[in-house]
Amino acid sequence: MHAWVPLAATLVYVLLFLVIVFNRRWPKQNRLFAVYLLAAIIWTFTTFLLRSSLFLDHKLLLFSISAFASMWWVVQLYHFSRTFINLPAGFGLWFGYASLATFGIMAALGQAPPAVTFSSGNVTPVYGWWFVLYIGHFLILTVIGGFSLAQRLRTLDEPRERNKAGYLLLAISLLAAFGFTGITPLAFAFPLSHIGGLLAGTILAYAIVKHELISVNLVLRRGMVWTGIAIISITVYLTFFSVANRLVGFRMEFAAWTLSSLAEGIIAIAIFQLRHPIKRKIDRLFFRKNFEYREELSNFIRHEIRGVFSLQELSERLLPPLAKVLDCQQAYLLLPAIDSGDFIIEFSEPLEPAAPAMRIWRGSPLLKWLGRENRYLTKDDVEILPEFRGMWQSERESLKNLGIEMLFPFVSRGILIGILALTRKHSGKYSLEDTSLVEQVTGQVAISLEKERLQEELRKRQQELSLINHLVGVMTSSLNIQEVYDTFIAELKQIIPVTFAAVAIIEGDKIHFSALHSEVGSAWHIGEKIKLEGSATEWVVSHRRGLIEPDLSRDRMFFTGKEYLEHGIRSIVYLPLIAKDEGIGCLVIASRKPNAYREEQLHLLERMASQISTSVANAQLYASAEQRARIDGVTGLFNRRHFDESIKREIDRHSRQGSVLSVVLLDLDNFKGYNDLMGHMDGDRLLGRIGNVIKKALKSIDIPFRYGGDEFAILLPNTSAEEAFVAAERVRNKISGGVESGPFLVTASLGIASWPGDGLTPDDIINAADQALYYAKQTGGNRTCKVSQVLPQPTESLEMAPGIEKEILNTIYALAATIEAKDPYTYGHSRKVRGYAVALAEAISLPSEKVTVISHAALLHDIGKIGIIDGVLHKADKLDRHEWQQIKSHPQLSRIIVGRVPRLTPCLPAILHHHERWDGAGYPDGLKGEAIPLEARILAIADTFDAMTSNRPYRVALSVKEAVNELSRCAGGQFDPRLVEAFMPIALAAKPEQIKV
C-alpha cells in the first residue's frame, strides 16, 4: 500500500504531463505546470522507490531526493499558482528557491537528513534542523500562496477568473490538508500527502486543459448530491444486510451473495430515483429563497415563453425572476431603437419611473463585440480590451453612471437583438454559475425576443407611417397653412416635443414666417420677415438636410438663436422644405427642453418635411396669388379689399388679445392739381413713390394699404392713438420732406381712430378716422388729427356729405390758386395765412367748427383781389387815393364772391372784417375792439404777419424777430392784444408750410 500509492500517483502525473505537453497551447502557465508535474513525478517516483524494497542500500539518498523533489514541487506549485492568477512571483519564489538550495546543500553534506531507518516499507528519518527547514518551506509558501490567492479573489470581478482562482484555492486547500496530515502518524499507514497531491494535480490539470471550466460551486454541489446518494445507498444496504443477517443468520455463500447483490441493486436503483428530490433539497439549501425564483424562471423559459405575445410581457416575465435569482441591484434590457438602431434601455427591473438615459450607438464596438463573440462582457473588459478604445465617451459615462457590471448579449441567427445589462449584486460578486445561468437564459429567450421585437418594430413603423400620412393629410387639407397649423402641431406632438414651431419661407434675400405656433411667445410673428443670410433656413436649404441645435444655452449657430433662448427655447430642429428640387424654406420645431431631439429622429422628421414640402409650396403659390389679388398695382401696397378683410381680422384678434388697434387714413392734399398739371402717368408714379415712403416710414408690423385714389390707410396693431399719432406724423413728415414731386410740394393730411375707443365695428373706426382726416383737411391740411381733436361734431352748416364737401373745397382751392397766380409776390400767401390762423385758433382752444371756418376764410380772404386790376395790385410806388379805394374794396368783393356759395357763409364775417383794427381805424366798417368778429381778428394777425415776413414789390421781407416786434408794438392798436400774445409762440416757433399751387 505504502509503495503502490506513490507509484499510481507517478503514473497519473506522467499521464498529466503528457496531456500538458501535447496540449497545443503553450503559454507560460502551461510551461510552469509542466515543470510542476516534473517535480511531482520525481517526488512520487523516488517515494515509491523509497517505500519499496528496492535499493535498500540507498534509502538515505532516496529520502533526500524525495524530500528535495517535494520541496521543489511546492515551489513550482507556488510559482504556477501565482502565474495562473496573473500575479508576479515576488518574494515567495525567491524564498522558495533559497530554502531549496539550502536544503540541497544540507543534503549534499549528509545533514538532510543525517540518517534514515527502513522497516516494513516505512522509512523513518533522523530529525534535525533540516526538518525545520522542510516544514518552514512548506508552511511559508502555502501561507503566502493561499493568502495572495484569497486577496486576488477579493479583487477579481471577472467570473471566469474567479472560478479559475476557485479551482486553484480548492487544489491548494486539498494539498494543505493532506500535506499536513502527511506529517502526522497517520501518514505512516497511508501516504496521505500523495493522495492530496494527486487530487490537487488532477484538479489543476483539468483547470489548465479545459478552456471553459465548470463552475466550482456546481462541482461542489453535484459532488454533494452524489456523495449523499452514495452515503444513503451504503447506509441502507448495510442496515438491510445487518438486519437480514440478524433475522436470518445466513452465511456468506453463493445464494446469500446473489440475494444481497440483488438487494443492493434494487436499493441502488430505488435510491437513484431519489436523486432529483435530493438535488432539489441541496439546491434549496444552497440557494435558499432564490430557489423559488429559479424555478419560476426555469418554468417560464421552458414552458410559458411560447404564450407570450408582446415585448412588454416578455420582459415583465423575464426580468423580475432573473434579477432576483442573480440578486442584482438593477437589471436593464436594451433593445435597438427603431429609428436609429442604437440600443437603448427599454425595460428595467426593479422598474424605474423614467427609463435612465443610456444609448449605445449602432456602430459601437460594444455591439460589434457582443454580436460577434456572443458571450458576456464585464466592465473591466470594456476598460481593458483594445477593441473598445473606439467607444464614445457618452457610452462609457452611461455604463459608469448606471453602475453596469456585466453585459449579456441576446443573439439570434447571428444578429445581436438585445442586451441584458446588470449592475452590482446586493452582496458578493457574480459567479461563473450566475453567468452560465444568464447565458443559458439569453440563449433560449433570444428567438422569442427577436420575434416580439420585430413585431413591435413593425407596429411602430406602421404607426409612424400612418402619423406621417396623417400629418401630410392635415397640411394638404387647406391652402392656408396657418388655418391647419394648430392641428398639425397637435399631431406632431405625438412624435416629438414641440414648444415652438414655424414655417419659414424664402423670399429673395429674406425669409418670412408663414405659419407659427408658440407656447412661450415669439420674437417673430406671422408674416414678419428676417434676413436669409446667416439663418438656419439658409443652412438647411443649401445643405439639403436637417440640423439639430441640441442646447442653445451652450452653443448657438445662427443669429436667431439668442431670440429663441430669450423665449425659453433650448433645443431646435430645422428641417428643409424642398419642393420640385428647389429649397423653399424651413420647418422649425423647437422645445424648451435641452437635447429634446436626437439625430436618429432627424431622418423621420426629414421624411415628414419632405412630404409636406409640396403642400407648403402649393399653399405658398396660392398665398402669393392671393397676395397679388390683394396688392394694388400702382403703389405695391395692399388694396382696399384686403384692407376691409384685414381690419375685420385685426379687430377680432385684438378683441381676443384685449389690445388696442389704430387706423390711419391718409389723403394727399393737392394730388388733383398735380394730376391735372403733370398728367395721370406722372400721378401714378407719384402714388407709387408715396406708397414706398409710407412703407419705409412704418414699422414692420404696421400694414399700409391704398384705400382708393389718392387716399391711403394704415393698420397699426397693438398701437394706441398716441403711438399712432407719432407713426402718422413720421409718415407725414417723410411725405412732405422726401417725395420727389417736381415743382410741386406734395403734402398729406392724416386722420387717426382707434379700436375700441373710437368705434367698435370696422365701419365705425373707418368713419371716425375719416372725420379726423376731414378735420385735418379743413384745418389746412398737411397735418395729423386724432378723433379726439374733432369732437364735438362739426356745425350743421359745414356738415355735409363728403363728396359735395370735397368738390367745394376743390373749388376754393382753385379760386385761391387763381388769386395767387395773379401775384407772384403773394405766392402761397393764402395758405400761409391759413396755417397761422388755424394755429392761432387752436392755440386759444376754439371749437373745431370755428377752426374750420377760419381755415376756409383764410384761404379765401383775398379772393376779392380778383376784381382789382393788376397795375394797382402790383404797383411798387405809393398808391394814390383812388387806388387805395380799390384796394380797400377787396374785402367786400370777397364777401360777394364767397357769399355766392351758401355753404361758405360762416366764413363771411372773417373775410369781410379781416382789415378792421382793434382801435377802430380799420376798414370797411371801422369796427372796434370785440365788435370785430373773433375770426376776423385772428385772420388780421395772420395776414399781417405773413405780409411782413414776405417780400413785396415795395420792400424786402422783415425777419421773424422784426415782425414779432412790430406785432407787439401794434398790439392794442391795430390788433387784439390777447391774440397777439397767444400768437407770439406760433410766430417764433415755425412758419407754416409753404404751399405751391
Add this chain to the structure above:
Amino acid sequence: MSIIRELVAQGRHNDLWRMCCGFLDLSLDQFMAVQKELLLEQIQLLNRCELGRKLTGGVMPRTIEEFRKQVPLTTYLDYCPELLEKREDALPAKPYMWLQTSGRSGEYPHKWVPVSHRAWQEAGLDFCAIAIFSSCKERGEVPFKHGFKLLHAAAQPPFLTGMVARNGEEELGFEFLPPVSESEKMSFEERVEKGFKLALSEGMDGFFGLAGVLVAIGEKFRRGSGSTKSARLLMQPKVAFRLAKGLVRSKMAGRAMLPKDLWPLKMITSMGVDSVVYKEKIKELWGRMPLNVYGNSETTVVATQTWDYDGMVFFPNLNFLEFIPEAELAIWQTDHSYHLRTVLLDEVKSGESYELVITNFHGGIMTRYRLGDMIRITALRNASLGINLPQMVFERRADDLIDLGFIRLTERVIWQAIENAGIPNRGWLVRKEVTGTPKAHLYLELEDGYTASEESLAAAIYEQIKQIDDGLYVYKELSSLESLIDFRPIEVTLLTKGAFASYKERQKAEGAALSRMKPPHINPPDKVLAMMRSL
C-alpha cells in the same frame, strides 16, 4: 483611482499590457475601426462648437467621407486668435490643460493647444505603453515598477514633456530625479545637475527627455569634467560604492568609466526628433537604446517604437490619421489652390513618404491639421514582432522649418540673423544636415572685397539668432543648454564668387520662369545644392 494605477498597484501586468499595449494585437481593419468610431464622435463634437464650425467651414459633416471631402486642411493660423486667447467657450470640450509649444516667427510667438480630460486619460494609456515598450524585452512583459527612478531632462509644464513626466509620476508611480514638483522651480541646467547627483546616491532606473541631453551628460561624464564636485560627492558611502562598482566594471571592460557602468538603465524614452541620430551614441554611453516616440503638443503622441527599437507604430486612440502622398504635395507646392488628397493608414504604401495630417479625438480641436512633418512608411507590418500595423519613421519637415531638436529655425530668422550680423552677401542657402549632430548648414556667397572665415561667420550668425527672441527655442529654458553641452547648430560653407550669378544665367538659358531664377533659401534639393557648389 485610475484604472492604470489600480492595475499597477495590484500587479495585474497582463491586464495592464492588454489595456495599454493591446493595440499591437489589432488587425489593420480593427485599427481603422477604432479610428473611424472615434472620428464620428469627434465630428459631432466639432459640429457643436464655434471654432469647430469655423474650421469645418460650416458644412457640419455627418460622415467620415463628408468630413474628408468637405473640411479643409488647416494650419495653426486657422486656430488664431481663439487658441492664443484660450477661448474655452469656442472649443468642443472643456480643456483639462493647455499645452504650450514654440510658435512661428512673425506669425505667432507660441502655440497653445487645449487637451480635454478624456484625451489626457487616453494619452495616459499610451504613455504607459511607451514606458512598457522602453523597458520590456518581449511581448507581455511589464518590467517597470512603482518607484522607478528616472532622470528627467525635458521641458517642464506647460510643455508636453513636462506634463508627461507629471503623468508618469501620478499614474505609474515613477520617481523623477528631482521630483517634478521641485524641479519646476529650477532652471534646466540646475535640474539636470541635481538629478545627476541624486542618481549617484539614489540610483537611476531610466531616463526621460531629449536624446541630445543624454549624449551631452554621457560625454561630459566620459571626459571626466566636474570631478571636483564628484570628489565632494565621494564622501557619501552610497556614491562611493556606486563609483567603485562602476570603476570595476569599466576596468574589466578595459576602457574609461561610462554612465552605463554606474547605472544599468532599464528604460530610456526620448520624444525629440534627434533620438534616431543619437541612438548608437546613447547605447555606447548608457548601455541601452532610446525608445523613440513621435508626438507634439498638437497631437500629444502619435507613434512609438516598440521593443525592437525599429519602426514606429501608430497609436489608434488619440488622433485620426491622414497622409498626404508626396506626389500630391509636389503639385500643391506649385499651386496652393490645389485640393490635396489624403489617404488613410490602410491605404499607405511601404517605402513611400507622406505628410501627416491629424484630427484630434476626444474633444480636441486640431482638425485636419497639417503637422508639417514628413514620415516614411517603412513596412506594412512588423513580421518579427507579429504586429500587423504599418511601421513608420520620421523623415523631415515638409515646410520651411529647420528642426534641430532644441531650436527651430525659419527662413525669416536666418535671414534676419545674417542681416543683423552685417554680412554682405550675394545670396545664401540653408538646409538641415546630420553628420554626427544635426546642424543648419548655411551656404553663403560673400560680396566682393569681403573676407571672413567660415567659423567666424557661423559664430556671428548664431549669436544673432540667439538675439531673436520669438519662438526660436522649442523650450525657452533650453537656451541655457549651451553651458551644458557643446551646442553649435550653425555651420557655414562659403560658395565661390559668382555662384548665384552663374545659377541665374543657367536658369535663364534653360528658359526657367522668373520666380525660379534664384534657388530656394531653405532646404534646396540635392540637385540645386550640388550645382551651386560646383559653380
